[in-house]
Each structure stands twice: as structure tokens, then as C-alpha cells.
Amino acid sequence: MKLKRYLSINDATSYLSAALEEQVSVADIYELSLEGHLAISIRLTNQAYAKKVSLEPERERIDGAHQVEPVLAEEVDEQVHIFNGIYDLAMFGEERFELRKLYQREVEGDSPVLSELSGFYVKHEGCIYKLLESLPVTKSEESQISKEARLESLLKSKGLTSQSQLDDPLTIFENLSVNEIEQVAELISPFYDGENNSSIPLDRHSYQLVLKTTEIQRFISSINNPSSLCTNEDKPIHPPEKRSYLKFISVLLHGSGISPTKKGITTSLRLMIDEAGISLCDNTVRKILGEVEDI
Numbered sequence: 001m002k003l004k005r006y007l008s009i010n011d012a013t014s015y016l017s018a019a020l021e022e023q024v025s026v027a028d029i030y031e032l033s034l035e036g037h038l039a040i041s042i043r044l045t046n047q048a049y050a051k052k053v054s055l056e057p058e059r060e061r062i063d064g065a066h067q068v069e070p071v072l073a074e075e076v077d078e079q080v081h082i083f084n085g086i087y088d089l090a091m092f093g094e095e096r097f098e099l100r101k102l103y104q105r106e107v108e109g110d111s112p113v114l115s116e117l118s119g120f121y122v123k124h125e126g127c128i129y130k131l132l133e134s135l136p137v138t139k140s141e142e143s144q145i146s147k148e149a150r151l152e153s154l155l156k157s158k159g160l161t162s163q164s165q166l167d168d169p170l171t172i173f174e175n176l177s178v179n180e181i182e183q184v185a186e187l188i189s190p191f192y193d194g195e196n197n198s199s200i201p202l203d204r205h206s207y208q209l210v211l212k213t214t215e216i217q218r219f220i221s222s223i224n225n226p227s228s229l230c231t232n233e234d235k236p237i238h239p240p241e242k243r244s245y246l247k248f249i250s251v252l253l254h255g256s257g258i259s260p261t262k263k264g265i266t267t268s269l270r271l272m273i274d275e276a277g278i279s280l281c282d283n284t285v286r287k288i289l290g291e292v293e294d295i
Contacts, residue, residue, distance in 0.1 A: 001015070001213055004213050005086065005212065005213060006041065006043060006086055006210040006211060006212050006213060007210060007211050007213060007216065008208065008209075008210055009026055009029055009040075009209050009210070009211065010026065012029060012210075012211040012216060013025060013026055013028070013029060015216065016029075016216065016219075016220070019220050020220065020223060020224075025106070026106055027103060027106035027107050029211070030099050030102055030103035030106060031103060032219075033089075033091075033099055034091075034096070034099055034100065034103060034282075035281050035282075035283055036091075036280070036281025036282065036283075036284075037219070037281070038211070038215065038219050039088050039089070039211075039212070039215050040088075040089055040099065040209055040210070040211060041086050041087060041088045041089065041209075041210050041211065041212055041215075042086070042087055042089060042095075042122065042207040042208065042209060042210070043085070043086045043207060043208045043210045044083055044084055044085060044086075044087070044205070044206070044207050045206045045207055045208060046203060046205075046206040047082065047083070047084055047149065047150075047153045048082075048083040048084070048131050048132075048202075048205060049080050049081065049082060049083065049131070049132045049135055049146055049149075049150070049202065050080070050081045050083050050122070050129035050130060050131050050132060051075050051076070051077075051079070051080060051081065051129060051130055051132060052075070052076040052077065052079070052081065052127050052128070052129050053073040053074060053075055053076060053121070053128055053129065053130050054073070054074045054075075054076055054128075073092075073093075073117060073119060073121070073128075073130060075130075078136075080132070080135065080136065080145075080146035081129060081146075082145070082146060082149045083122075083124075083129070083131070086210065086212065087122035087123060087124050087129075088122060088123040088124075088212075089121075089122060089123070090121035090122055090123050090128050091121075092116065092117050092121050092128070092267065092271075093116050093117040093118060093119045093120055093121045093130075094114070094116060094117075094118065094119060094120050095120050095121060095122070096116050097112065097114050097115075097116045100112045102209075115264075116267075117267070119131070120205060131205055132202060133201070133202055134199040134200060134201050134202055135147075135150055135199055135200050135202055136198075136199050137186055137187065137198050137199055137200055138198070147187045150183075150187060150200070150202075151184065151187040151188070154176075154180060154183060154184065154187075155184075183200045186198060186200055187200070243295065246288075246291055246292050246295045247295055249288070249292050250292045250295055253292065260289040260290070260292050260293045261289075261293060265289070266282050266285050266286050266289065267282070269285055269289075270282055270285050273285070
């Protein structure tokens with residue numbers, strides 16, 4: 001464990017079972033991740049491309065009040081980033097949906113319906129990135145690095161290099177399919193007319209779900225030493241006091257034009273909570289909203 005950077009999901013269940021002295025299943029891992037207690041990562045097994053995005057609730061002004069809408073992902077800039085290695089799942093988009101599907105499969109439940117943000121998102125160095133399904137190809141400087149990386153990756157898959165095309169251009173035509181030849185031509189000299197950017201399709205994302213060893217140790221520590229996460233100020237809330245808090249939250253929500261029952265509101269509010277530096281999982285937010293609605 002001191003040398004490993006990550007464990008597969010199956011290996012992690014065995015390790016956690018031994019460390020916690022109780023049986024931990026694959027379904028438990030998925031559930032803990034969905035609940036926000038354990039961060040699952042992906043180890044990319046092929047080269048991926050991504051763009052940095054800013055996730056913010058879309059706000060519309062309706063009748064003088066701000067109405068919070070589902071989260072939108074806005075690209076920060078035109079820079080395409082090349083991803084290889086291990087990245088934490090952002091748990092906003094289709095990556096969360098994939099985990100919900102895997103969990104339902106483990107417990108033999110019904111297949112879930114996609115309700116998350118469109119796209120596959122990961123975290124890297126405090127920022128959120130959306131993995132691309134197609135690579136934008138232009139003659140701009142921002143596009144040059146990603147074009148060269150994609151060209152090298154495509155040729156390498158055929159046992160070739162970019163030098164090969166210079167030494168013996170005919171080798172390219174002998175080893176690549178028609179579609180791959182078109183991609184090479186596009187990468188070398190983009191068909192860009194100044195108005196419409198072109199793009200080439202990328203391979204389907206290939207990855208392995210893993211748990212970072214640092215995350216496993218953090219989780220074990222939080223289970224074995226729960227007092228370390230609490231403060232002396234933590235006290236049980238009595239029912240009358242709790243009702244007062246819920247009424248106060250209800251007034252603030254309705255004063256901001258936010259309906260606790262609106263579809264997608266949980267994700268929007270959790271994002272706002274995350275930006276405030278507070279950690280609450282979706283189920284906790286959903287539970288609080290349900291209690292507010294019952295007041």
C-alpha cells in the first residue's frame with residue numbers, strides 16, 4: 001500500500017473489509033461514493049482530451065426574483081487539455097449516472113434514468129474538466145498541441161510515428177483505414193474556412209474505476225476516529241429548535257424564488273454549497289429540502 005497509488009474497486013473492498021473488520025462489498029463502495037463519503041477516481045487507459053469548465057446554476061430573473069435553474073457547464077477557454085493518468089470523478093454529469101447504473105446492477109435493482117448534467121466530468125488540481133467526444137481542429141495556436149498529440153497517438157497505434165510520414169509518406173496509406181487517413185489529413189492541415197471550426201471524432205473513453213490509496217486511508221481514518229471530525233460545539237438539535245431552523249431556511253428559499261420541489265434544484269444548491277466551502281452530499285440536501293417542504 002505504501003507504494004501503490006490506487007487500488008481497483010475489487011481490491012479496495014478486500015482491503016477495507018480487512019481494515020474495518022467487517023464485510024465491504026462492491027455495492028457498498030458505489031453507495032458510499034454516491035452518498036459523498038468516498039471519492040472514486042478513473043484511471044484513463046487511453047489518451048483523453050478535455051476542456052476546463054465552470055459549473056454554475058443558471059439564474060433567471062422572474063417577477064423581480066432570482067429563480068435557480070439546473071446547473072450549466074460553460075467552457076472557460078478554447079484550450080484543449082491532454083489527459084493521461086488518474087482523475088477524481090466530479091459527480092455532476094454522466095460519470096455519476098454510470099455509478100448509479102453500476103450500483104443498481106450490483107443490488108439487482110431497476111436501471112436508473114439519466115437525470116444528471118450531460119457530459120463526463122472529472123476534477124484535476126481544483127478545477128473541473130469535461131472530457132471531449134470530438135477534438136476541435138483549427139489552425140489556432142491553442143489547437144496545435146492537442147492536434148500533434150492526437151496525430152502521434154493515432155500513428156503510434158499502427159506502429160508508426162510522426163517521423164514516419166516524413167521518411168515514407170506512403171507508409172501512412174498502407175497502414176491506415178480511409179477514415180484514419182482523413183483524420184491524419186485533417187490534423188496536418190485543418191479544413192478551416194475561418195467561420196466554422198472542424199472536429200474529428202475521438203475514441204470512446206476507456207477507463208478503470210479505482211480508489212486512490214490516499215482516499216482509502218482518509219476514509220478509514222474517518223471511520224476509526226469519528227471524533228476527529230467533530231468539534232466540541234456539536235450538540236444534538238432538539239425538535240423545537242430544528243423546526244425553527246427549517247422555518248428560517250424555508251423563508252430564505254422562498255424569498256430567493258427557490259422551490260424545494262423543483263426538478264434539479266438539489267444539484268444546483270449543492271453546487272452553491274460546495275462553492276461556499278461546505279461539504280454536503282446530494283442526499284443530505286435532498287433530505288433537508290424534504291423536511292423544509294413538510295413544515
